[in-house]
Amino acid sequence: MCVVLLSLPLNAQNKGTKLNLNIRNATLESFVKQMENSTGFSFIYGEEVKLTRRITLEAKQQTVSEILQRAFQNEPIRFEISGKHILLYKRPMPQKPVSRKFTISGYVTDGTSSETLIGANIIESRRSTGTATNPFGFYTLTLPEGEVNLGFSYLGYEKFHTHFELDKDTILNIHLTANNQLAEVVILSDKRDAGIKSTAMGTNEIPMSQIQHTPTILGEADLLKTIQLMPGVQAGMEGFSGMYVRGGSSDQNLVMLDGIPVYNADHLLGVFSIFTPEAVKNVTLFKSSFPARYGGRLSSIVDVRTNDGDMKQYHGSFSIGALTDKAHIEGPIVKGKTSFSFSARAMPTAFFKNLIVSKDDVSPNIHYTEKYNYYFYDVNAKLNHKFNDRSRLFLGFYRGKDHFHYDSHEDYLGTGSSGRISYYDSKNHLNWGNTVAYARWNYVFNNRLFSNSTFSYNSYRMTLTGNMNDVKYNNDQTQNYNRYSSNFHSGIRDWSVRTDFDYTPIPEHHIKFGGEFIHHVFSPGVSTSKMQEVEGNVALTDTLYHTSTSRDMNGLEFSLYAEDNFTVSNNLSLNAGLRVSLFHTQEKSYLSAQPRLSARYEFGDGFSAKASYTCMSQYVHLLSSTPLSMPTDLWVPITRNIRPMYANQYSLGGYYTGFPGWEISVEGYYKQMKHILEYQDGVSFFGTSTNWEEKVETGQGRSFGLEVLVQKNLGRTTGWLSYTLSKTEHRFPDGSISQGNWFPYKYDRRHNISLCLNHKFSERIDAGVSWIFNTGGCITVPERATVIIRPDGSTEPGSHISQRNNYRLPANHRLNVGINFHKKTKHGMRTWNISLYNAYNAMNPNIVYSKWQMERNMNDYYDHNYNGKPGEAPTPKEEGKTIIKKLTILPCIPSVTYTYKF
Missing domain, CATH: 2.60.40.1120 (Carboxypeptidase-like, regulatory domain)
Structure with a gap:
């Protein structure tokens, strides 16, 4: 043992002398020096003598022994006073009694x-x-x-x-x-108060107050539009609600209503989502470090939870806007035991048979009319019953539908008194919508184990019907007519049962586990038609055709998961999980194990870092030939020939919360995707999924990016600024697309900036502003003219394209502004909202297409002395040119909305 002897002149060597000392945050060495200077004692101790914490004490008229007892209380040190020396020894810490x-x-x-x-x-x-x-x-x-x-x-x-x-x-x-x-506070990140070590990355909880104050088109608050303002998220087409998250396609997003998947979350071809804000309580977006309890998609999870209903009193609201009318009411059925919540939204056109009627008299003997109408509606209902503190029951229902009809009629009139000679009728109806119904039971087994069991049904269905009558009159007014009717429908419906458990054995471990079974029934496209021909009131043909373009396909999906969010130390916390899923279809099964791991380390002073790895799989695809969300898009499962898609995502981020009311985060990610689908050039899935496997190619993708989010969440002015730098590419190694080279994804946009601000001027007036900027996506355009020579020697014009998505579109930018005027009334609050969508009328392209324009006719354009092989291109005499056409359908649009809450 190495012994250190410190000796100083004696000042108060008598151990009974009373002393006054003030010691702050002292190490053992500094404490010893102060005691030696004040008492004249010298301290003797070895290297093994150490403090577990620094010493802070204030002594007034206390002896040396009393001061030492206080200083070394609960420390592994004992002391002994011998003459003019104080000896310090290491001692075992007393074992504390085991605390229950x-x-x-x-x-x-x-x-x-x-x-x-x-x-x-x-x-x-x-x-x-x-x-x-x-x-x-x-x-x-x-x-x-x-x-x-x-x-x-x-x-x-x-x-x-x-x-x-x-x-x-x-x-x-x-x-x-x-x-x-x-009320003005906004929290958008996964930040928790001290003591809650959240490892979640890329997770945003968006309060409904923020969604309702973010200005959008026609003043209609929309949660998917607000989510598009988050870093790493973008809209596919300007002004529409499609979501493309971290390089993924729109069908790679799992949108859930109270934990139930919704297959079509759009109204009006994607202008609005199906979620009525008044019915929604909470929205959470996951785009990385997916918890093991979620699965089935590669890019994001949007978890939407609805109101349970007020247990104590009735209240609600109604709203009249430029596009929709809404109503919401909730309250107790039995106070403190049973409550309900009901919301409805509809376009006023639902109450009119025809919204637009146009008439055109082609000639004095021909009258032509057209009739149009479009509307949609949503209904949300929920029942909540509390049996006791341990047991609760929820019953939920959602129904939403879009309806479009177009009717045309032609009358051919005779001259004089001959009356009508013939007429032609055409009626076409397109309907699509979702239905969700569920029963949920929460049960607390004990104070550490919570369970949630759900039985649900959900479906999406699209129907297209057409009826045509071509009627002619004979001289004796008997009819000759041809009648044709058709019906096409597609959709998907699920029956599912799911059980989830929350188990907290000790504060350091929060365990979730559970399982789910889903029975999918896919109806990719089924058509029926009927033709009837009558001459002189005698039926010549009456035939019913039933053509199933694709048989119903069943898919059985099983999944089990477990995850543990646990604290390793005061600075380090981890979340480790595993999801195992099995999908069975066409007598073939696919088994997938998907590990998840995320970690958080606290550096102190508001700094922390996170890292995560996730593996995801996907068993369904959406066949679509357009950038819009069309009701004719078809959901299909994987098959014996088409394997599931997989994604591995790696993320790393840094976070700072040291400034009161501010949060700053920087996240980087790299995502690998396998077995992704790209559609062959020129194919279309409009209304048919026949042989769809032969129209797609499977390949791989990669996406990487950096996301920055700065947000202010306290005070009269709140909001955030987000910036995303990203790149997404696809490749098909078999050379079927772009010669097997990497090419940019159509929604690959290098830079994306979103700014959202809200300011509360007073209790009566508040305003919101959102501004977005993003570089353009990509489209495929011809690069030069070619001629295709058929085996018979004939030719036709063509074009040469070196790779897919070879042209980048110009940047888009838009400013939305909204202001709310509130006034309290005797029974509630009324609000007027005035909004401007695209306030400075930026002419952003909503629809873009390319056109190959030849400067001369074919005979002058090509060199006919070319002796190439069929399929090869001659050298053009002059260069043609590609013209990019754009169409702006969402210019500056003002709107006014009136809301009354009671």
């Missing part, structure tokens, strides 16, 4: 309506540990026996604190009070 642990659990709800609050924070301040409520407002926290000091907080609510002596398992249900002064 107990669990606190319960629900966090709105104090006025008893609506459960998702993601509310629960912090135990004495131990700097905590948790958050799950999607059903339930929490559980296990702590050592003794005094606890709990804090509960949630966006827009006053914080609630309680302290008590924990000596048994405790059920603690908390009702938070809304705080109007915090």
Whole structure:
């Protein structure tokens, strides 16, 4: 043992002398020096003598022995005073008695309506540990026996604190009070309060208050439009609600309504989503570090949760806008036990038989009329029954539908008194929509184990019908007519059962596990037709054709998952999970194991870093030939020949929250995709999926990017600025597309900037502004003219294309502005919203197409002395040119909306 002897002149060597000392944050060495200078004693100790924490104490008229006892209390050090020396020895720490642990659990709800609050924070301040409520407002926290000091907080609510002596398992249900002064607060990241070590990356929780204040087209609040303003997310076509996340296609996004997949989330060809804001409670976007409980898509998860219904009082709202009218009401059926929530939205045109009627008298003897109408509607209903603190039942229903019809009629009139000679009728109807119904049961087995079981049905169906009558009259007014009717429908329907468990054995571990079974039935395209021919009131033919362009296909999908979010140390937390899924179709099964891992490290002073790896698989495809979300797009499953798509994504990010009310994040990612589909040039899936496997190619993709998000979430002015730098490429090694080389994805946009600001001028006036800028996507255009020589020697014009998506479109930018005027009334609040979509009328291309223009006719354009082989191209005498055509259908659009809440 190395012994250090320190000797100083004696000042107070008598150990009974009373001293006054003030020691702050002292190491053992500095404490010894201060004691030696003040007492005259010298200290003797070895290298093995160490403190576990620094010494802070204030002594008034205390002896040397009393000061040393205080300094080394709960330290592995004992002392001995011998003459003018103080000897320090290492000693074993006394074993503390094993403390019992107990669990606190319960629900966090709105104090006025008893609506459960998702993601509310629960912090135990004495131990700097905590948790958050799950999607059903339930929490559980296990702590050592003794005094606890709990804090509960949630966006827009006053914080609630309680302290008590924990000596048994405790059920603690908390009702938070809304705080109007915090109504402007916006939280968009996965940040949690201190003590909750979230490892989630690329996760955004978007409050409904933000969605309702983000200006969009025609003043219609839309959650998918707001999600498009997040980094890494972009719209496919300017002004429409399609989502393309981190280089993925639109069918690689799983959109869920209360945990149930929705296959078509668009109205009006993608101008709006199907979600009525008044019915929605919470929206969460996942685009990396996917928890193991989610699967089935490669690019993103959008989890939409609806209101449960007010348990205490009735309230609601109605709204009249430029495009839609809406109504919402909720309240108790049995106070404190059973509640309901009901929302409906529709276009006013639903109440009119014909929206547009045009008439054209081609000649005095011909009258021609056309009739149009389009409308959509949504209905959301939910029933919530609380049996007791352990058991709750939810029944939910959604129905949405779009309807378009076009009728035309021609009358051919005779001269004089001969009357009508003939007429022609054509009626065409296109309908599409979703239906979702479910029953959900929450049960708390004990204060550490929570379960959620769901049985559901969901379907998407599209129907196209046509009826044509061609009628002619004989002189005796008997009829000769041909009648033709057709019906085409496609869709998908699912029956599913799912069970999820939340288990928290100790505060350091939060375990989720469960399983799901889905029975898919795909109807890619089924058509029927009937033809009837009558002459002189005698039927000549009456034939029914039933042509199934594609048989119904069944798919059975099984999945099991488990994940553990656990704390390794005060600085490091991990989430490790595994999802195993099996998909069976056409007598073939595909098994997939998908590991997930994410980590978070706290550096302190507001700095943290995260990293994640996820593996995802996808068993369904959407066949589409247009950039718009069309109802005629067809859902098909994988087959014995088409394998599932897979994606591996690696992410790394840094985060800073040191400035009060501000958050800054930088995330980088790299994503690999396998077995992705690209459609062959010139193919179309409009209304048919016949032989679709022969019209696609499978290949691979890669996407990498950097995302920056700066947001202010406190104060009168809130909002965020996001920037995305990204690149996405596809390749088909067999050379079927672009000679096997990498080529840019059609929605590969290098730069994307979104700015969203909200300002509250007063209790009566607030405003919102959003501005976006993104570089253009890619399209395929001909590069030069060719001629195709058939085997018989004839020719036809053609074009040469070196690779797909070889032309980059110009940049897009747009400014949206909205302002709200509120006024309290005797029974509620009325609001006028005035909005400008595309405020400075930027002429962005909503639809883009290319046209190959030849400067001369074919005889003059090509050299006919060319002696090449069939299929090869001669050298043109002059260069032709490709003309890019653009169509802007969304210029500056003003709107006014009136809303009354009661």
